[in-house]
Amino acid sequence: MSQLLQLLRVIYGGVRRAGRSPAHVWSFSRPHVWPFNYLEGVSVNARFGVSRGMALAVSVLAAIVTSTLSGSVSALADTNQASSEHWGVIARNTIGSPVVDLRDGPYGSYDKTGIYARPPYGQGSLGITVADNTEKAEFGNEVDFYGDPVLGLKSVGFRVFQTSENVLLGGSANLPNIRFEIDPNLTSLPATNYSSLVWVPAAFPTTYENQWSPYIDATTNGHWFLTGAAGGATGCAASCTWAQIKSALDDSGSTGRPTIHTAAVSKGRDNAWVGAIDGLRINQNIYDFEADGVRARRVN
Ligand SMILES: [Ca+2]
Ligand SMILES: [Ca+2]
Numbered sequence: 589m590s591q592l593l594q595l596l597r598v599i600y601g602g603v604r605r606a607g608r609s610p611a612h613v614w615s616f617s618r619p620h621v622w623p624f625n626y627l628e629g630v631s632v633n634a635r636f637g638v639s640r641g642m643a644l645a646v647s648v649l650a651a652i653v654t655s656t657l658s659g660s661v662s663a664l665a666d667t668n669q670a671s672s673e674h675w676g677v678i679a680r681n682t683i684g685s686p687v688v689d690l691r692d693g694p695y696g697s698y699d700k701t702g703i704y705a706r707p708p709y710g711q712g713s714l715g716i717t718v719a720d721n722t723e724k725a726e727f728g729n730e731v732d733f734y735g736d737p738v739l740g741l742k743s744v745g746f747r748v749f750q751t752s753e754n755v756l757l758g759g760s761a762n763l764p765n766i767r768f769e770i771d772p773n774l775t776s777l778p779a780t781n782y783s784s785l786v787w788v789p790a791a792f793p794t795t796y797e798n799q800w801s802p803y804i805d806a807t808t809n810g811h812w813f814l815t816g817a818a819g820g821a822t823g824c825a826a827s828c829t830w831a832q833i834k835s836a837l838d839d840s841g842s843t844g845r846p847t848i849h850t851a852a853v854s855k856g857r858d859n860a861w862v863g864a865i866d867g868l869r870i871n872q873n874i875y876d877f878e879a880d881g882v883r884a885r886r887v888n
Contacts, residue, residue: 813827
């Protein structure tokens with residue numbers, strides 16, 4: 589078996605374990621570099637993309653060598669990314685019949701040119717349509733972040749395609765959210781094992797409308813809150829800064845540190861909204877939403 593592994597490394601430049609799911613988690617030491625248009629001061633590589641032929645070969649060989657590898661790796665760890673197939677609509681948190689669609693584009697709006705007139709990563713994005721204040725859409729990952737430390741979250745943010753129509757419908761802060769379902773593990777609430785940790789973006793500058801935004805850093809922009817009992821116990825039921833909410837969750841109690849259940853982007857229930865999201869950043873990975881799936885781009 590070790591000889592087979594050695595052969596595989598010679599042929600493909602090395603394979604290594606990159607996630608919790610055994611059959612879908614192979615990445616290569618020489619990652620595919622996907623074209624991108626602009627970055628938040630960093631360069632990234634996509635480590636999800638492999639050619640169909642290579643993917644087929646690896647899927648066959650992966651079954652042979654999986655048994656030689658052991659241990660699980662956090663989705664927040666340096667060497668990992670979430671698997672594309674683990675991203676999707678989170679049914680539990682979807683209300684009504686919103687549209688959540690991995691799509692090409694949007695390119696535009698019609699009179700826009702330059703880097704903000706095209707998806708920031710690849711050629712597609714996550715389109716979201718919410719009809720009114722009764723609907724809620726959520727797209728995320730219920731597998732790869734499970735059990736990861738909330739206090740280990742360092743970098744969070746995304747890019748968004750906002751329209752002036754959305755602003756007319758709900759004001760300049762009518763935007764989607766980033767949402768982590770968590771176990772707050774607060775000492776004062778030992779029976780509370782669930783809360784949503786939600787980021788609410790600040791009002792959008794008019795200059796960002798009808799095009800792609802720059803990177804919006806959720807650790808400095810807007811505000812955060814916690815739902816349920818944890819919101820009241822931390823003083824963050826309505827609005828806290830990122831620093832405040834992390835400090836409030838860091839009570840170093842006997843119940844343990846807060847852990848992540850899920851990671852997602854969401855919209856609702858507040859106003860109608862039609863737009864798109866791309867480049868969801870969670871720590872050292874930028875999740876590139878594309879029509880054919882979600883690629884993790886590693887921030888170098
Ligand atoms: Ca994209
Ligand atoms: Ca708990």
